[in-house]
Amino acid sequence: MSSRAAILGRVSAALAGADRVPPPRQEYGAPAAVPDVVGLFVERVEDYRAVVEQVAPQELAAAVARALGGTDRVVVPPGLEGAWLSALDGAEVLVDDGDLSPDDLDRCGAVVTAAAVGIATTGTIVLDHRPDQGRRALSLVPDLHVCVVRESQLVGDVPESVTLLRAAVDAGRPSTWISGPSATSDIELERVEGVHGPRTLHVLLVRDGDGLQSPA
Amino acid sequence: MSGTFLGMPSFQAAAKEALGNAQQRRNLEHATRTIRGKRAQVVAELDDWEGLRRTAAAIKDNVLTHLDSYLLQLEESLTRAGATVHWASDAEEANRIITGLVRATGTDEVVKVKSMATQEIGLNEALEEAGIRAWETDLAELIVQLGHDRPSHILVPAVHRNRAEIREIFLREMGQVGAPPPAVLTSDPRELAEAARVHLREKFLRARVAVSGANFAVADTGTLVVVESEGNGRMCLTLPETLISVVGIEKVVPRLEDLEVFLQLLPRSSTGERMNPYTSTWTGVTPGDGPQDVHVVLLDNGRTDALADSVGRQALRCIRCSACLNVCPVYQRVGGHAYGSVYPGPIGAILNPQLRGTTSEVDQSLPYASSLCGACGDVCPVGIEIPDLIVHLRTRVVDEHRGGVPSGEQLAMKGAAWLFADHRRWEKAQKGAELGGRVLGGKDTIGRLPGPLAAWSDARDAPTPPAETFRTWWKREKGGRR
Amino acid sequence: MTSLPGSGLRVALFATCFNDTMWPETPRAVVTVLERLGVSVDFPLEQTCCGQMFTNTGYAREALPLVERFADVFEEYDAVVAPSGSCVGSVRHQHAGVARGCGRPALADRATAAAGKVYELSELLIDVLGVTDVGATFPHRVTYHPTCHSLRMLRVADKPLRLLREVRGIELVDLPEAEECCGFGGTFAMKNSDTSVAMGADKAQHVRETRAEVLVAGDNSCLAHIGGLLTRQRSGTRVMHLAEVLASTERDFAAANELGGPPYAAGARDGREATA
Numbered sequence: 001m002s003s004r005a006a007i008l009g010r011v012s013a014a015l016a017g018a019d020r021v022p023p024p025r026q027e028y029g030a031p032a033a034v035p036d037v038v039g040l041f042v043e044r045v046e047d048y049r050a051v052v053e054q055v056a057p058q059e060l061a062a063a064v065a066r067a068l069g070g071t072d073r074v075v076v077p078p079g080l081e082g083a084w085l086s087a088l089d090g091a092e093v094l095v096d097d098g099d100l101s102p103d104d105l106d107r108c109g110a111v112v113t114a115a116a117v118g119i120a121t122t123g124t125i126v127l128d129h130r131p132d133q134g135r136r137a138l139s140l141v142p143d144l145h146v147c148v149v150r151e152s153q154l155v156g157d158v159p160e161s162v163t164l165l166r167a168a169v170d171a172g173r174p175s176t177w178i179s180g181p182s183a184t185s186d187i188e189l190e191r192v193e194g195v196h197g198p199r200t201l202h203v204l205l206v207r208d209g210d211g212l213q214s215p216a
Numbered sequence: 217m218s219g220t221f222l223g224m225p226s227f228q229a230a231a232k233e234a235l236g237n238a239q240q241r242r243n244l245e246h247a248t249r250t251i252r253g254k255r256a257q258v259v260a261e262l263d264d265w266e267g268l269r270r271t272a273a274a275i276k277d278n279v280l281t282h283l284d285s286y287l288l289q290l291e292e293s294l295t296r297a298g299a300t301v302h303w304a305s306d307a308e309e310a311n312r313i314i315t316g317l318v319r320a321t322g323t324d325e326v327v328k329v330k331s332m333a334t335q336e337i338g339l340n341e342a343l344e345e346a347g348i349r350a351w352e353t354d355l356a357e358l359i360v361q362l363g364h365d366r367p368s369h370i371l372v373p374a375v376h377r378n379r380a381e382i383r384e385i386f387l388r389e390m391g392q393v394g395a396p397p398p399a400v401l402t403s404d405p406r407e408l409a410e411a412a413r414v415h416l417r418e419k420f421l422r423a424r425v426a427v428s429g430a431n432f433a434v435a436d437t438g439t440l441v442v443v444e445s446e447g448n449g450r451m452c453l454t455l456p457e458t459l460i461s462v463v464g465i466e467k468v469v470p471r472l473e474d475l476e477v478f479l480q481l482l483p484r485s486s487t488g489e490r491m492n493p494y495t496s497t498w499t500g501v502t503p504g505d506g507p508q509d510v511h512v513v514l515l516d517n518g519r520t521d522a523l524a525d526s527v528g529r530q531a532l533r534c535i536r537c538s539a540c541l542n543v544c545p546v547y548q549r550v551g552g553h554a555y556g557s558v559y560p561g562p563i564g565a566i567l568n569p570q571l572r573g574t575t576s577e578v579d580q581s582l583p584y585a586s587s588l589c590g591a592c593g594d595v596c597p598v599g600i601e602i603p604d605l606i607v608h609l610r611t612r613v614v615d616e617h618r619g620g621v622p623s624g625e626q627l628a629m630k631g632a633a634w635l636f637a638d639h640r641r642w643e644k645a646q647k648g649a650e651l652g653g654r655v656l657g658g659k660d661t662i663g664r665l666p667g668p669l670a671a672w673s674d675a676r677d678a679p680t681p682p683a684e685t686f687r688t689w690w691k692r693e694k695g696g697r698r
Numbered sequence: 699m700t701s702l703p704g705s706g707l708r709v710a711l712f713a714t715c716f717n718d719t720m721w722p723e724t725p726r727a728v729v730t731v732l733e734r735l736g737v738s739v740d741f742p743l744e745q746t747c748c749g750q751m752f753t754n755t756g757y758a759r760e761a762l763p764l765v766e767r768f769a770d771v772f773e774e775y776d777a778v779v780a781p782s783g784s785c786v787g788s789v790r791h792q793h794a795g796v797a798r799g800c801g802r803p804a805l806a807d808r809a810t811a812a813a814g815k816v817y818e819l820s821e822l823l824i825d826v827l828g829v830t831d832v833g834a835t836f837p838h839r840v841t842y843h844p845t846c847h848s849l850r851m852l853r854v855a856d857k858p859l860r861l862l863r864e865v866r867g868i869e870l871v872d873l874p875e876a877e878e879c880c881g882f883g884g885t886f887a888m889k890n891s892d893t894s895v896a897m898g899a900d901k902a903q904h905v906r907e908t909r910a911e912v913l914v915a916g917d918n919s920c921l922a923h924i925g926g927l928l929t930r931q932r933s934g935t936r937v938m939h940l941a942e943v944l945a946s947t948e949r950d951f952a953a954a955n956e957l958g959g960p961p962y963a964a965g966a967r968d969g970r971e972a973t974a
């Protein structure tokens with residue numbers, strides 16, 4: 001007998017005569033009552049010792065350039081809004097064509113991506129790796145991650161965010177949930193920022209609703 | 217003593233030794249206190265923590281009591297998404313499957329994401345026997361691996377080590393298996409983490425095969441989820457060409473949306489954070505992104521035995537957050553090694569005897585490694601009634617020992633039960649105590665007791681019996697009323 | 699007398715086997731407190747033990763007859779009181795399960811019904827009688843240890859503290875790490891005596907930090923464990939059951955002062971508290 005059949009057989013035998021518990025009645029994706037989603041998001045991202053800046057759409061390119069500071073080589077996903085990089089001065093920009101090796105990425109000091117969702121309560125950014133966010137390795141190997149999030153992408157809490165994830169999963173895309181820079185608590189359960197992922201997370205939160213064109 | 221008390225002396229003996237390790241006790245006391253405080257704070261931030269716990273328990277119970285159909289659904293979703301599904305009845309089979317998969321790639325090393333399932337099956341040892349080197353990439357696992365040590369905590373396997381010890385291990389061992397630490401290394405956790413970053417980076421960048429576990433496996437989509445902090449998980453899940461994930465069959469959740477419950481409960485219970493730094497989800501193979509050769513090994517290894525116990529089954533709800541360890545006064549004092557398993561603490565006390573059975577001395581002793589204080593049950597995010605399960609497993613151990621030559625404990629219990637079965641018998645027995653009380657008259661306490669009772673009086677004075685029981689007093693004073 | 703909170707109420711006292719034999723002053727104190735509040739107290743002599751020690755050690759089959767006896771003896775009462783958080787916890791939380799596990803569903807139903815009427819002392823006083831001031835006087839520095847089963851099984855929360863706060867003359871001080879287990883744990887104290895003593899030693903240390911004269915709790919077994927460590931350490935703190943503090947009155951202290959005897963009388967056993 002195959003192990004598959006054996007395991008499934010043992011499961012069925014174990015459950016013979018068991019009370020089958022129905023799924024709980026659960027309202028999925030219920031919006032959280034967060035009065036100030038933007039304010040809370042900023043506060044909670046800062047809690048992780050990430051950098052958060054609120055910028056107007058027309059200030060975004062300059063803010064990206066500032067955030068990248070003295071980085072020589074920047075990698076960006078193929079679908080990134082070109083205007084966001086228009087104020088860069090001197091840095092070499094590699095647009096990922098899918099062929100950059102891990103070593104190539106390791107030679108990039110920074111990455112700029114968009115995001116899919118921002119979660120206020122937990123201060124989390126969710127990437128669903130659409131073309132403006134790129135494949136997973138891009139936002140992982142470089143040491144600085146500049147991430148552009150629009151206010152309209154913010155939700156109150158985790159449930160709304162999980163609901164939004166389904167479209168990405170159905171499209172076969174992975175997702176990465178990022179809450180601050182990489183960190184560890186493995187030494188005496190004391191939090192230290194900066195292990196294998198980007199050691200600096202710089203979030204640019206783009207205002208909307210001020211009558212100006214959103215960059216996307 | 218093992219002839220007198222069932223379930224001894226394994227945990228007890230190991231605990232006694234651990235209690236003598238003052239450094240470890242300080243490390244554990246400090247670490248568990250820190251994490252307890254953080255957990256309490258972030259749990260208090262949520263309006264309806266209890267409601268979330270109830271929902272999580274209900275989702276898991278639904279999964280467990282429909283595991284056959286959910287497993288088939290998971291298999292189908294994974295296959296549709298381009299993953300190859302393997303089934304492993306036990307550790308040996310899982311190790312054989314994984315070794316074969318690694319060999320087929322032609323490589324002789326793998327990078328590993330911290331995974332309880334691979335610890336449980338002893339994968340590293342099996343790979344080593346096959347000539348394959350497995351690099352642990354979680355910082356704490358790295359500390360354990362470099363220190364030729366054993367894990368002592370689910371979340372922080374090196375929690376028994378402090379920064380000075382970790383520094384020593386790094387200086388001594390790192391250079392022998394890869395990039396050495398900087399010549400000048402202090403015990404500042406930031407410097408230690410940096411040394412690990414440099415050491416592991418070359419391994420990540422060249423790795424062709426990664427082995428992971430999964431915190432959740434979503435049946436309706438075939439999505440796997442890994443919750444982590446350092447980014448080592450992302451490295452392993454993203455950079456290599458081949459990814460092999462070992463997933464216990466109880467890790468299934470029915471719908472993607474169910475993750476909303478667990479992604480709130482797990483980080484708060486585990487590291488005491490609102491959200492852990494990184495959570496990765498992947499669904500089979502995504503062309504152009506991450507490993508293109510994706511395998512999932514569904515592992516039984518005793519889980520179906522636990523499933524067959526209608527009471528014990530709820531231990532399979534466990535999401536390995538380790539909150540129960542962090543609040544356990546026994547764990548805090550003896551540490552994880554005394555439990556003789558990769559699952560220590562309260563969850564270890566209820567899981568190991570179910571996964572491994574109760575034939576070994578240590579598995580018989582584990583249900584007794586608890587004062588039944590109930591702190592674990594209060595924090596468990598999936599509402600496992602841990603103390604009730606401990607009692608349930610004690611009953612199993614006792615019942616399995618019935619029928620042979622009775623032990624001292626069995627005789628004592630039977631004798632006491634016989635006395636209590638009739639209040640007249642009990643009263644007669646009390647007369648003996650009253651006599652003892654009168655003989656000892658006026659003395660408050662006894663310093664040393666004979667025989668097995670010495671286990672009490674070695675460190676504690678024992679109370680003397682009074683000259684008159686309550687019952688005697690009642691009959692004399694209130695005899696007119698019942 | 700009709701104005702007393704307990705007037706007309708008939709309550710059965712479940713002394714518990716350990717208290718009955720080893721600490722009779724505790725059930726006597728319960729009688730004193732309840733009668734002072736107008737309750738008429740019965741002590742059904744057929745009672746023995748709730749079976750907790752058997753159940754918790756894994757001897758459910760030995761516990762079963764005791765579960766049945768408990769229902770037989772107590773189901774006729776409207777209310778039952780016991781001065782022990784862990785014994786009430788066992789009755790309420792375990793009896794039905796023991797019966798069910800032993801294949802006695804009808805007994806499980808009876809056990810559930812009986813358990814619904816069983817109260818730990820602080821629950822009876824506050825939830826049933828609606829009193830927090832029981833007319834006690836106890837002019838001492840006191841710290842309170844919430845025992846695990848009263849705290850996490852019965853969820854008595856701060857009820858004992860609310861009762862203690864109303865005691866005249868009392869100086870109540872917080873116990874550090876109060877909610878951590880003392881390490882008694884029934885047969886755990888013997889089977890894992892080293893760990894048990896390590897836990898108890900930390901508890902005793904916290905008790906000493908309070909510089910309290912008296913450590914109060916709702917379970918004599920935990921108190922015997924902590925007290926055994928305190929006396930072994932020659933600490934000046936003595937242990938006392940909540941019921942005995944609540945039974946103490948001004949008269950006791952006056953009498954005690956005259957006689958130079960123990961400072962409270964409700965459950966005094968000659969000489970037993972003298973060294974405390």
Ligand code: SF4
Pocket residue numbers: 485533534535536537538539540541563592595596597598599600
């Ligand atoms: S038993 Fe509960 S508290 Fe313990 S690790 Fe598992 S989920 Fe966490």
